[in-house]
Structure formats: C-alpha cells, structure tokens
Amino acid sequence: MQVPYKMNDSAVPVITLDGPSASGKGTIARLASQALGFHYLDSGALYRLVALAAMQANVDAHDEQRLADIALHLDVVFSDTSVWLDGKNVGDEIRAESCGEFASRIAHLPALRAGLLDRQRAFRKPPGLVADGRDMGSVVFPDAVLKIYLTASTEERAHRRYKQLMDKGISANIENLLQALRERDERDSNRALSPLQRSGDAKLLDTTCLTIEQVVDKVLEMYAETRDKASGDA
Numbered sequence: 001m002q003v004p005y006k007m008n009d010s011a012v013p014v015i016t017l018d019g020p021s022a023s024g025k026g027t028i029a030r031l032a033s034q035a036l037g038f039h040y041l042d043s044g045a046l047y048r049l050v051a052l053a054a055m056q057a058n059v060d061a062h063d064e065q066r067l068a069d070i071a072l073h074l075d076v077v078f079s080d081t082s083v084w085l086d087g088k089n090v091g092d093e094i095r096a097e098s099c100g101e102f103a104s105r106i107a108h109l110p111a112l113r114a115g116l117l118d119r120q121r122a123f124r125k126p127p128g129l130v131a132d133g134r135d136m137g138s139v140v141f142p143d144a145v146l147k148i149y150l151t152a153s154t155e156e157r158a159h160r161r162y163k164q165l166m167d168k169g170i171s172a173n174i175e176n177l178l179q180a181l182r183e184r185d186e187r188d189s190n191r192a193l194s195p196l197q198r199s200g201d202a203k204l205l206d207t208t209c210l211t212i213e214q215v216v217d218k219v220l221e222m223y224a225e226t227r228d229k230a231s232g233d234a
C-alpha cells in the first residue's frame with residue numbers, strides 16, 4: 001500500500017471533479033492534471049478494481065467483510081496508460097459496463113468505502129492532484145481548493161458512452177445504455193453513504209453542449225480564478 005503524504009497535506013492543492021457516469025470526469029480530470037503537471041486519481045477505477053477482484057473470486061455483492069478485505073489489500077499499480085491488478089493489465093476489463101455496474105452495486109457498503117479512503121488520500125502529493133469520482137469533494141478531499149460537479153444530459157452521456165464503446169469495437173445499444181445509466185445514477189445518488197450529489201461548495205459545470213477542449217479550458221480558468229482569489233485574500 002502507498003504511504004500517504006504526511007508533511008502538510010493541506011498545502012497540496014486538490015481539484016475535485018464529481019459527477020454522474022459518462023459525464024466526462026475521467027477525460028477532463030486526466031487532461032487538466034496533465035496541463036497543470038498534477039497527479040491524477042481515478043477513484044472509480046479503485047471501485048471497479050474491487051468489483052473485478054470480487055467477481056473473479058465469486059464474492060457475493062452483500063459480503064461486506066470480504067469486499068472490505070479486498071479493498072484493503074488490493075495489489076494495484078496505476079501507469080499513465082493502464083492499471084495493473086496482481087501484476088496483470090486489467091485496463092480494459094475494469095472499463096466493461098458489467099464491472100461498472102457491479103462497482104455501483106457494492107459501493108454503498110461502509111466498510112468497503114472506508115477501506116479505500118487512505119489509498120485515495122495517498123494520491124495527494126506535490127505539486128497537486130486532480131481527483132474524479134462521486135465523493136471526492138464531499139468526503140475524500142473536503143478541503144479541495146476547487147470542487148466541480150461535472151454533468152451532462154442523460155441522452156448526451158448515453159451517446160458519449162455509445163461512441164466510446166463503438167470506438168473500442170464493443171457492440172452496444174443506445175436504449176440499453178440509457179437505461180443502465182439511469183439505473184446507475186439512481187443507485188449512486190440514493191445510497192446513504194457518500195451519495196452522488198452536488199455539494200453546496202461545488203461549482204456546476206454542464207458539459208452537454210461543450211467540447212472536451214472547452215471543458216478543460218473552463219476547468220483551468222476556474223482554477224486560475226481560485227488561485228487569483230486566494231492570492232488577493234492573502
């Protein structure tokens with residue numbers, strides 16, 4: 001397990017991007033982190049990795065203790081281009097819709113979420129971090145300097161996911177994707193612990209009519225404004 005950065009975490013700026021499935025969180029967080037030279041945390045990948053490991057070991061979605069145990073002992077390595085679980089490249093496997101679905105079904109379990117907390121916070125290292133997920137701004141990094149709630153209409157998100165799957169040569173059906181997105185949004189938003197919701201201090205960024213480049217520019221602009229304000233206040 002990685003050792004958390006301990007010296008003075010609050011001095012390391014964090015930008016959080018939370019939002020529903022296929023809103024573009026991963027794409028935008030990765031590009032913004034590259035532009036700023038920051039580290040990047042794809043927290044959804046951790047939930048997907050627990051889901052994959054659990055599916056491979058035939059662990060029941062209700063077996064909180066075993067799932068928490070998997071979360072605590074995940075042997076995972078993130079590289080720029082992929083993710084390695086127990087020494088095996090599982091980058092494509094964790095992106096499967098079935099894996100995202102299983103991740104969403106187990107993500108309400110408190111012991112599992114607790115088991116991933118330190119691992120997520122360990123990504124906070126100088127010079128800064130961009131983190132994406134559902135509860136990055138509300139629970140994992142409540143002192144983030146910039147919190148964004150990224151969203152887009154359900155139809156646009158289904159269209160984006162459809163195109164993404166087709167580009168990878170995976171067949172998909174837009175109606176099924178729409179239905180799956182609605183179910184996942186519903187489950188992620190209505191769980192008791194760390195639900196997907198826009199917290200009061202998160203800035204809303206609706207990307208329905210924006211290109212990827214426009215969204216990245218907007219995030220960088222928001223971050224520059226936050227820094228200007230902080231230096232003006234000092």
Ligand SMILES: Nc1ncnc2c1ncn2[C@@H]1O[C@H](COP(=O)(O)OP(=O)(O)O)[C@@H](O)[C@H]1O
Binds near residue numbers: 024163164
């Ligand atoms: N503003 C945008 N306009 C068009 N396509 C986008 C936009 N943002 C993201 N995408 C595309 O949508 C798909 C889903 O994005 P992704 O980053 O995986 O979303 P999330 O992490 O929220 O599930 C990807 O193929 C990505 O390239």
Ligand SMILES: Nc1ccn([C@H]2C[C@H](O)[C@@H](COP(=O)(O)OP(=O)(O)O)O2)c(=O)n1
Binds near residue numbers: 021022044
């Ligand atoms: N911070 C997080 C990240 C993901 N999850 C859960 C809920 C999500 O449906 C699954 C998969 O997340 P992921 O961000 O990879 O999914 P999408 O790319 O948005 O489709 O994991 C969570 O509960 N908290």
